[in-house]
Amino acid sequence: MSADTPHVLVVDDEADLRELLVITLGRMKLKATAAESLDAAKAALADGRFNLCLTDMNLGDGTGLELLQFIARHCPEMPTAVITAYGSMETATDAMKYGAYDFIAKPVSLDRLRQLIEDGLDINEVEDHHEEEDNLIGEAPSMRALKAQVRKLARSQAPIYISGESGSGKERIARLIHNLGSRRAKPFVAVNCGAIPSELMESEFFGHRKGAFTGAVEDRKGLFREADGGTLFLDEVADLPLHMQVKLLRAIQEKSVRPVGEAREFQVNLRILCATHKDLAQEMAEGRFRQDLFYRLNVIEAHVPPLRERQEDIPALVGHILKRLSEAWEIAPPIVSASAMKTLEQYTYPGNVRELENTLERALTLCDGKEIQEEHLRLQTDTLPKSATATARETCTAPERSLGQPLEEFLQDIERQEILKALDATHWNRTAAAKKLGMTFRSLRYRLKKLDLDRSPGESE
Known part of the structure; x- marks a missing residue:
């Protein structure tokens, strides 16, 4: 192997699993060093440079969390993934909060292991894309802290819960995390969970076979498979009905989906980011959001300030x-x-x-x-x-504004009414209407398109 061959540190107190990991890495044309304990891992990290670390959570003389803390202090740029006991989601969640980019559960699937290793090595190849950060405007202390957090989160594969009020820029943060990370060349798929009818959700998320139900005139991949390799952003995730939360949790845990009307499952490799303007913890406490899904999605929270x-x-x-x-x-x-x-x-x-x-x-x-x-x-x-x-x-609102109507919708309604009045008065002559409104024709044309008023029959210039 050449000097440029990526070097992986394997830490596990079980000799059989340690050997399996080393063999798998060798078949992937990667260099591997094995350590059987926490102290041995620390000594190896002190003596050499590694591109990736795979560690079990139980190390005999310590834990994987202790090793993650050591790595955070001494080699924070090295991606680390953990191996956990089957079904130990709480342990996996703790590991990602300590800095692990991902985890794999025992018994170890070789396909999943290879993907985990490839994801980790891709993180090391990510270059700094400072121009992406320029899209996040602001130097207030809260924004500086958010920018620093985004850079850190971009190196991880952990699920992120982005909290913040409506209009604060949660999707922008999600896109920035994606664009700064190792998945940036793959799709970023955003979906508003509150905009999908309940009866179509399973088909939208997981796809369907042609003829699976009335209206299914062709095969559909679904959002999970469209985002394969990249990032799936679930906006307004608190609006998901409980029955869909169960299916979503299974898809995330199993990393596979079954389209409606399909007998087989399809493996997917994607990162989940989610957001909502609601208080997700309160939604869970009041029984509208499943506790197990909450802990699976809310591994790390990024808050966007108002x-x-x-x-x-x-x-x-x-x-x-x-x-x-x-x-x-x-x-x-x-x-x-x-x-x-x-x-x-x-x-x-x-x-x-x-x-x-x-x-x-x-x-x-x-x-x-x-x-x-x-x-x-x-x-x-x-x-x-x-x-x-x-x-x-x-609290002061215009008398025409209905109770609970979002302000931006109210203001757009006023704009729409004024433009329609001018268009009606000029028999839909847009040049004359622009003059009547005191704006350029180009400005009016832009507003007509934005307000979806540009296709009215009989209009003339």
Whole structure:
């Protein structure tokens, strides 16, 4: 073997399993060093450099968790996977919290073992992709901590639970973890669990055979197999019905799926990331979310802070969003007046970053791409006196807004109504309607597409 051959440290107090691991590594054209105890493993790590470590949890003179702690202090860049007793999910979860990138249960499946080793060696080949991190705007302390956590989580294969309010950017964090990790060349598949009808969930997740049920006119792979090799992001996972939670748990544990109407199972190798704006622990305590699935998904939690807790990041976010919108509209980025920026910085954003994006899109439309003034923002606080409290900002709503309606939907409804009025008044002449609304034709065309109003019959220019 050449000097560039990856070197794997095998730590196990059972001679038979230790030998099996070494033989498997040899067949994979990898170099292996075996250690029969915690002390022997520490001595091997002190004497040589390894690309990967495979360790049992029971080491005679110590535990795999102790070895993980040693590795975290002395060689934190080396990926480590653990071997656990069958069904010991609590032990596996603890190991991943201590830094293991993945685990394998006894009795060891050779196919699964090979995949585990390949995944670990792929982690070592991941280059730094700092440009990906540039998409995560913000230097507030909470955001700096999140960026550091994302870099660490990208090296792992552990399931991640991303918590945060609606609109805070949970999917963006999930994509960043994927793009910085060893699976970045494979698919990232995102699904909103609350948007799938209950009766279609099993087919959507696991696929189906043609003719398995009425409407199944062709074979379908399903989301798990579409994400094979990559990452499956389950957004709003708390909305899954209990019967589907059982099936999801089995698929995650067995790493295999059976399409509806299919007799055989298909192996899948993917990473699960999930998110919800609900309190998942509370959902579990109240019986709406299975405890075993909670502990399987919530191995490590990454919390995305709400925008109101990092308001020092708003100017940078405003500049980033306006630059992106201006490039899409093919216009020069507008100036933001001092009063408009102050208003943006003081607002509490119940809809978080998504609301800020919608606010700036609306302002860019109304200002005709030149300078955004305070009146162009049309925030919920426009009619409140300067001395109004944050509580008043959050509770004061327009009289037409229905109880519980999300703010961004309410504001989009207002936009839609105003645009439709102008279009009706001009007999759907979009050039005339844009002039009536005080915006460019290009801006109106963009808004029509966004609001799904661009296919009305009989319109003319």
